[in-house]
Amino acid sequence: MSIQRFETGPRMSQVVVHGNTVYLAGVVAGKAAGGSVADQTKDILSIIDGHLAKAGTDKSKLLSANIYITDMKTFPEMNAVWDGWVSPGNTPARATVEAKLAAPQYNVEIMVVAAK
Incomplete structure (x- = not known):
């Protein structure tokens, strides 16, 4: 079974697809870093939507x-x-x-697994 990786760096891949399962690394806020928990959560969930779409799935298939x-x-x-x-x-x-998260500007981090 093949493995696909997206946004791969020397330490980790943001998205890994193995078979019909999509694994996302922990996602923190980008533009909302340092903002309220609500703002950071909205930003993170938007990023997650994008990663899931890239892998050919969506939030309705979260495991x-x-x-x-x-x-x-x-x-x-x-x-x-x-x-x-x-x-x-x-x-x-x-x-x-x-x-405690990796940097003080982050108040939320979310990691999900989804089916394709």
């Missing part, structure tokens, strides 16, 4: 999601954006964890 937030007090703010984005009836298995 799992891991969400990392720097402060569990922002859980409702992040969830409000997530709930407006996720495909109704197709919600993935999900975990949300409070964690």
Whole structure:
């Protein structure tokens, strides 16, 4: 079975496709870095939509999601954006964890796996 990689660098690939499964690396905000948790979450989910499209799938085929937030007090703010984005009836298995992220301007990081 072949493996496709997109946006590959020396440390990681942003998207890896193996068979009919699409794996995304953790995604952090680009233009919204340093903004509110809601703004960062919107930006991240937009980036995820683009990565999934590149791999030939979409959010209706999500299998799992891991969400990392720097402060569990922002859980409702992040969830409000997530709930407006996720495909109704197709919600993935999900975990949300409070964690220190790679740089202080990031408040949210999301990693997903999807079927093709």
